[in-house]
Amino acid sequence: MPKGEQPTAEQVNEVKTRFLKNLEEQPPAVPFHPSDLARIKDSDVWITQLLEAYKLDVEKAIIRLRENCEWRQSFGTNDITATNINQEYLNDGEIYVHNQDKDGMPLLIVNFSKHSKSKNHDDLIRVIVYWVERVQHQYNYEKKITLFMDMTGAGLSNLDLDFIKRIVGLFETKYPNAPNYIVVHELPFLLNAAFKIVKGFMPAEALEILRVTTKKDINEYVDQENSLKSWGGNDDYTYKFAA
Structure with a gap:
């Protein structure tokens, strides 16, 4: 399947910078999982894919990235293993x-x-x-x-x-x-x-x-x-x- 339009380095950086600033100013009630924060800080893959999925909409990518981190924390996504599911x-x-x-x-x-x-x-x-x-x-x-x-x-x-x-x-x-x-x-x-x-x-x-x-x-x-x-x-x- 052909890829959507690719975001620029500037767009990726804007999402990352603004997400981290927002996190500092409005920290979540329960801290996000360290693995998810590491993925955001140390790699551009997640943000790049979100921007691609949302047709380069920076605002939507920032909102959804935070929502995803909240969901992953509450759902326990990073801690799901083959032994703790049905x-x-x-x-x-x-x-x-x-x-x-x-x-x-x-x-x-x-x-x-x-x-x-x-x-x-x-x-x-x-x-x-x-x-x-x-x-x-x-x-x-x-x-x-x-x-x-x-x-x-x-x-x-x-x-x-x-x-x-x-x-x-x-x-x-x-x-x-x-x-x-x-x-x-x-x-x-x-x-x-x-x-x-x-x-x-x-x-x-x-x-x-x-x-x-x-x-x-x-x-x-x-x-x-x-x-x-x-x-x-x-x-x-x-x-x-x-x-």
């Missing part, structure tokens, strides 16, 4: 990272055939955050992620609009710089009407990168070797969690 959800194969898209970006797969509305949304979101953070650390925050909503074999009982809203909202506000594409694969005909509702609450930026695929055209975004057999590809992988 073990059933980590191991059941609904949410995991495997293979990559044609741009070389890791696939964060949400297998909706394994979803149930009775599952706890907060716990599921923590599993998603675990995988996003793991991938970002692995690639030093320099790779995007393709969110792959796998609808193969899913039915009305698996469709959970509130959960999809939570996922979209997470990427829209907490990881706006992360998605390469949002792929919805093999959407059953029965779910078309519901999916129109989903598109209605997606922000314009998400709609720009949304792709609805079938076995016929999945190769435009994920090649044959990186596509699971259930998607029409060659990979016979079965998920098993590995730390």
